[in-house]
Amino acid sequence: MVINFGAGPAKLPEEVLKSVQESLLNCNGSGVSIMEMSHRSQNYAKIQDAAINDLRELLNVPDNYKILLMQGGGTGQFAAVCLNLMGRTGTADYVVTGAWSAKAAKEAAQYGKVNLVLPKMSNYTSVPRQSSWTLDPNASFVYYCDNETVHGVEFDFVPEIANGVPLVCDMSSNFLSRPIDVNKFGVIFAGAQKNIGPAGTTVVIIREDLIGHHMPNTPSILNFSLMDKEKSLLNTPPTFGIYVMGLVFQWVKRNGGLAGMATNAEIKSKLIYDVIDKSNGFYSCPVDTAVRSRMNIPFRIGNITGVEELEKKFLSQAEDEGMIQLKGHRSVGGIRASLYNAMTVAETKLLANLMLNFYENNNK
Incomplete structure (x- = not known):
């Protein structure tokens, strides 16, 4: 898959x-x-x-x-x-x-x-x-x-x-x-x-x-x-x-019209933002909390000295697990997860689980 x-x-x-x-x-x-x-x-x-x-x-x-x-x-x-x-x-x-x-x-x-x-x-x-x-x-x-x-x-x-x-x-x-x-x-x-x-x-x-x-x-x-x-x-x-x-x-x-899409968008984006916010700075999102996108979630991994190495490792592991196109836009770098309407809650949970496992194995 x-x-x-x-x-x-x-x-x-x-x-x-x-x-x-x-x-x-x-x-x-x-x-x-x-x-x-x-x-x-x-x-x-x-x-x-x-x-x-x-x-x-x-x-x-x-x-x-x-x-x-x-x-x-x-x-x-x-x-x-x-x-x-x-x-x-x-x-x-x-x-x-x-x-x-x-x-x-x-x-x-x-x-x-x-x-x-x-x-x-x-x-x-x-x-x-x-x-x-x-x-x-x-x-x-x-x-x-x-x-x-x-x-x-x-x-x-x-x-x-x-x-x-x-x-x-x-x-x-x-x-x-x-x-x-x-x-x-x-x-x-x-x-x-x-x-x-x-x-x-x-x-x-x-x-x-x-x-x-x-x-x-x-x-x-x-x-x-x-x-x-x-x-x-x-x-x-x-x-x-x-x-x-x-x-x-x-x-x-x-599938519930726009109200249904909005509910799913909140659930999906919260899954990812919760991992970021509870990672003690291992993951970071630069956007002010009130205006964080529900559709496109950019984040960085690790501290300034090790960020690029960790992000390459994360992207490689993600691809091994069938999760593609997570690399951030070329102008800003980092990671970006896009959670449009077609993305399911179950699929988003797989990304959240990958992030949790990666944190546990690389948070030194």
């Missing part, structure tokens, strides 16, 4: 993969594979419509919000959000709390004035309270990343923005992991490959009144207005990814 703790492309529910396998040559009785199916066919229309409707139900998306299925991942949306929204006032507020929000802010600077609402941090280990932010009342939008995959920082609150300034949120790595109030956001986007499907599809949820304000030079493929008008079929969509994503949405519904 192999357990994939990778940050993305990430683990998918086993029963979803089995369903895909069983229908790979004959999707929904069509006689062809989903990978061969025309995106203009009635058979495919049923698949895409069902996926969008199930997502709307799971998140209780209000009627005045559109759901778009786009390409380009989160990085594509760094540009798309600006091209479609920043032209309203020419400026935007960015809350930078990790690597991905920093990249988004850098991209945004090509399209208008970027106001960094927080002083630059030397280390991304916290989320300063909103009372310390410097917001521009004239901003086209306020942007933040709800869960920083690299640094393991997850917001424990939804920002409250005054003056009708829309809130834009990158939820790529914690999408569908807990209930949210969509009404608090102007735009939510999420790359599929971390928590809801294969790489290639990006979900965009946008309030209707924010559509139609794009800059004149906005590429068609990033234009929210055109994508909405064409029902996400402006060009050939990633049909296979959308099909699998739809199966994942149905799996979430069968």
Whole structure:
């Protein structure tokens, strides 16, 4: 057995993969594979419509919000959000709390004035309270990343923005992991490959009144207005990814919905954080307790002089026991365990047990 703790492309529910396998040559009785199916066919229309409707139900998306299925991942949306929204006032507020929000802010600077609402941090280990932010009342939008995959920082609150300034949120790595109030956001986007499907599809949820304000030079493929008008079929969509994503949405519904996902996320992350916190410093997580991610847990092993040797030993032992992709992001090093929705409690317990055994055998 192999357990994939990778940050993305990430683990998918086993029963979803089995369903895909069983229908790979004959999707929904069509006689062809989903990978061969025309995106203009009635058979495919049923698949895409069902996926969008199930997502709307799971998140209780209000009627005045559109759901778009786009390409380009989160990085594509760094540009798309600006091209479609920043032209309203020419400026935007960015809350930078990790690597991905920093990249988004850098991209945004090509399209208008970027106001960094927080002083630059030397280390991304916290989320300063909103009372310390410097917001521009004239901003086209306020942007933040709800869960920083690299640094393991997850917001424990939804920002409250005054003056009708829309809130834009990158939820790529914690999408569908807990209930949210969509009404608090102007735009939510999420790359599929971390928590809801294969790489290639990006979900965009946008309030209707924010559509139609794009800059004149906005590429068609990033234009929210055109994508909405064409029902996400402006060009050939990633049909296979959308099909699998739809199966994942149905799996979430069968397994307690977002409340069920949230409960499991708390149980799984607590298993790992408890081992870290009770190890007398053998394991350490740099993130402030209140904003520790439930999805991506970064940690180091041992003291400064022996950390790299111990971490290599831990990773080697983990692979011997079938636990893969636990190496931390190249920019920060260490270990990182990603516990997305598809990761089971039983699988997480195996990692916790490995950590306990490794501690007992190497804590000198």
